[in-house]
Amino acid sequence: SAALAGAAPARSSLAANRASKGRAAVAPTRGAIAPPPAAGSSFLSKVEMAPADPILGVSVAFKECTNPMKLNLGVGAYRTEELKPYVLDVVRAAEKMMIAGNYDKEYLPMQGLAEFNTATAALMLGADHPAIKEGRVATVQSLSGTGSLRVGTAFIQKFLPGTAVYLPSPTWGNHKNICSDSGVEWKEYRYYDKATIGLDLEGMIADINAAPTGSVFMLHGCAHNPTGVDPTMEQWGKIADAIQAKGHIPFFDVAYQGFASGDLNEDAAAVRMFAARGIEFFCAQSYSKNLGLYAERVGAINCVLNDAPAAKKTLSQLNRIARAMYSNPPVHGARIAATVISDPALFKRWNEEMGEMSGRIKVVRASLVNELVKLNPDKDWTFVNRQIGMFSFTGLNPAQVENMTNKHAIYMTKDGRISLAGLNLAKCEYLAAAMDDSFRNVQ
Numbered sequence: 178s179a180a181l182a183g184a185a186p187a188r189s190s191l192a193a194n195r196a197s198k199g200r201a202a203v204a205p206t207r208g209a210i211a212p213p214p215a216a217g218s219s220f221l222s223k224v225e226m227a228p229a230d231p232i233l234g235v236s237v238a239f240k241e242c243t244n245p246m247k248l249n250l251g252v253g254a255y256r257t258e259e260l261k262p263y264v265l266d267v268v269r270a271a272e273k274m275m276i277a278g279n280y281d282k283e284y285l286p287m288q289g290l291a292e293f294n295t296a297t298a299a300l301m302l303g304a305d306h307p308a309i310k311e312g313r314v315a316t317v318q319s320l321s322g323t324g325s326l327r328v329g330t331a332f333i334q335k336f337l338p339g340t341a342v343y344l345p346s347p348t349w350g351n352h353k354n355i356c357s358d359s360g361v362e363w364k365e366y367r368y369y370d371k372a373t374i375g376l377d378l379e380g381m382i383a384d385i386n387a388a389p390t391g392s393v394f395m396l397h398g399c400a401h402n403p404t405g406v407d408p409t410m411e412q413w414g415k416i417a418d419a420i421q422a423k424g425h426i427p428f429f430d431v432a433y434q435g436f437a438s439g440d441l442n443e444d445a446a447a448v449r450m451f452a453a454r455g456i457e458f459f460c461a462q463s464y465s466k467n468l469g470l471y472a473e474r475v476g477a478i479n480c481v482l483n484d485a486p487a488a489k490k491t492l493s494q495l496n497r498i499a500r501a502m503y504s505n506p507p508v509h510g511a512r513i514a515a516t517v518i519s520d521p522a523l524f525k526r527w528n529e530e531m532g533e534m535s536g537r538i539k540v541v542r543a544s545l546v547n548e549l550v551k552l553n554p555d556k557d558w559t560f561v562n563r564q565i566g567m568f569s570f571t572g573l574n575p576a577q578v579e580n581m582t583n584k585h586a587i588y589m590t591k592d593g594r595i596s597l598a599g600l601n602l603a604k605c606e607y608l609a610a611a612m613d614d615s616f617r618n619v620q
Contacts, residue, residue, distance in 0.1 A: 231350050235588045244586035246607055250595040251588050253402065253567045254471060255534055258601045263534070265469050267527045271516040280512065285505045287496040289318020289477070293511040296518035297462055297477045301431070301445060302452055312485040315492035317478050317499055318506045322432045322463030323351060325478040329428065329459050330359035331498045332478075332491075333393060342393040342428065343384070345369070347592060349402045349430070352395060366394070369404050374560040374572070376406050378415065385419040393426045398460070399444040400433035400566025403594035407437060407565055413447045417454055427451055427458040435467040435531035436538075437565045442528075457482050464514050466567070467531060473510025538567065538597050541605065545569075545597070548609030553616070567598040577615040585611035 229237070235251030257263050288294065294316040298309055308314050319325040333340060342361050344352050345368035356363040366388070367380030385394065396416075401407055408416060420427055429448050435441045451458055457480075464475040478495060482488045499505070517523045542562055549558045561569050573581065573593035581587040587608065589595050600608060 231590055235590060238582075239588040242586055242588070246604070247586035247588065248599065248604060248608065249588050250597075250599050250608075251590055253466065253596045253598060255466065255469060255567070255598045256601070258537065258603075260599065260601055263469060265527070265530050267517045267523045267530060268468060268470070268513055270523060270526075271513045271520075274516055275509075275512055280508075282508065285318070285508050285511075287317070287500045287505050288492070289506045290508060290511040290515060292519065293318050293475075293515040294477065296515045298479060300434070300441065300518055301448055301460055301462060301479060302481070303442075303445075303449065306449075306452065308452060308481050313482050313488050315480040315482070315488045315495060317492065317495045318511055319461075319476050319478050319499065320474040320503065320506060321465050321476040322430065322461055323355065323476075324474065324503070324506075325461035325463070325476040326352070326355045326430065327359060328495060328498050328502065329461055329478045330356055330361045331502070332495060334360045335498070336494065337391075337393070337426075340391060340393055340426075341389075342395055343388055344395045345381075345397065345401070347403055348395065348397075349432075350590075352430075364388075368401075369406060369570070371572075374406075374570075375563070376408055376412065378408070378412050382415060382419050385416070385423060385425065388423065388425065390424045391426065392423075393428050393459075394420060395428050395430060396447070398429045398431035398434065398448050399437040400568075402432065402566070403568050403590070403592055404570040405564025405566050405568045406570070408447070410446060410450070413450055417451055417456065421454060421456055427456060429458060429460040431460060432463040433466050433566050434462070435528070436535050436567055439532040439535035440528060441467070441531055452481055455483060464510065468514055468517065468527070470510045470513065473513070474507060475510035475514050534598075541597050541600050541602060542569070544602050544605040545600070545609055548606050549612065552609055552613040556616070567596050569595050569597055571595055571612065573612070573615055577619045580615045580619045581611050584614070587611050 232251055236249060239247060239249040239251070255263055297318075298314050298316050302309060302314070317328065319328050330342065333342065340361075342356050342363045343366045344356075344363050346365040347369060353363055366384035367377045370377035370380070388394075397407075399407060429451075431445075431448065434444045437444045448458075448460060460479040460481065462477045462479070464473075465471045468475070480488065480491045480495070482491065517527050542564075546558050546561050549556070549561070561571075564570060571593045575591045578589060578591050578593060581589060585607075595608075
């Protein structure tokens with residue numbers, strides 16, 4: 178062919194050029210080992226070292242510490258009173274049922290496990306919700322909350338180009354990374370009021386009103402991370418009014434359903450309020466915390482829309498994004514979650530376990546406050562009890578946090594957030610003393 182005929186001279190001229198340049202050279206012996214490249218000669222030698230992750234890096238430092246009193250209050254992972262990881266009873270029961278079921282390990286479709294997608298949408302909205310019955314919910318199983326957010330923001334970048342995502346100030350540290358890596362601009366809206374150690378509702382509403390119509394607003398569905406400050410249902414109503422009036426798109430991040438109130442259905446109230454008002458929204462879900470499936474990476478990205486054809490098309494594009502990103506999700510954790518949600522007895526027990534876990538955290542909160550009051554009765558510590566979920570936003574500044582770690586071996590994020598899920602009653606007094614020392618003696 179002409180293409181092949183044209184290719185031959187190119188090879189010939191290349192060979193001739195090599196021969197002319199290397200006539201005096203001795204051909205290398207077959208099997209000879211080439212000398213190692215000089216140091217710094219890699220084509221990636223100019224890549225900069227990435228900074229340590231602000232949350233996961235805390236766990237690395239904690240593991241290297243030898244202080245017997247050390248505490249890891251950085252990662253939001255539930256621990257028992259003995260500070261050991263906890264595998265839920267319902268997870269063990271579901272796994273036994275799965276073994277008896279003799280399931281295979283075949284690839285899941287891009288959308289994920291069908292039973293899981295049905296169950297997770299029901300947990301979000303309620304099984305009998307009209308949006309589910311009418312086919313107006315597009316659900317794709319993804320890699321926990323992070324993967325679900327990543328697929329959702331990739332969708333925004335592709336189909337809502339130029340739309341900014343507004344994040345609460347402060348927010349979970351990975352939100353900004355996820356938006357940036359998706360090529361989506363992020364901005365911040367006012368959320369936390371340092372003066373009241375509560376919600377800045379007035380500032381939040383003002384920022385919602387000032388944002389361009391059709392902006393995306395990231396909302397923590399419950400148990401706000403890192404502050405532990407949630408709107409009341411009355412305040413959620415005002416937030417929904419403002420978002421609906423401006424035609425904004427809510428994007429719920431639901432990573433702690435069950436940990437705010439101790440009840441799975443009660444913690445879905447904000448999301449269900451928006452759905453009841455006919456507001457279309459995205460919702461990312463995670464089962465790392467409430468089912469303790471941290472290593473299984475189980476979650477979902479949902480789009481709740483006002484018509485079924487739009488949901489069908491949206492689902493097809495979410496699948497396409499997932500296919501290019503990770504092809505399809507893992508099955509084991511998804512089958513656990515689907516089994517627990519769909520089995521009435523297991524779901525009942527799960528809700529009980531959520532109450533037990535959140536209840537332990539509430540007891541630890543109260544004990545910590547009591548110890549703090551003993552040490553400094555002149556300071557108002559009631560904010561610790563007002564905050565909900567896994568975390569407390571202590572108000573410690575970076576220098577004080579450094580003192581907590583370097584002097585007291587208490588590992589936490591630099592913004593002053595502590596995970597009370599990693600604290601037990603035996604160490605409340607020790608933590609309180611460290612906090613009091615840091616507040617009093619470090620500026």
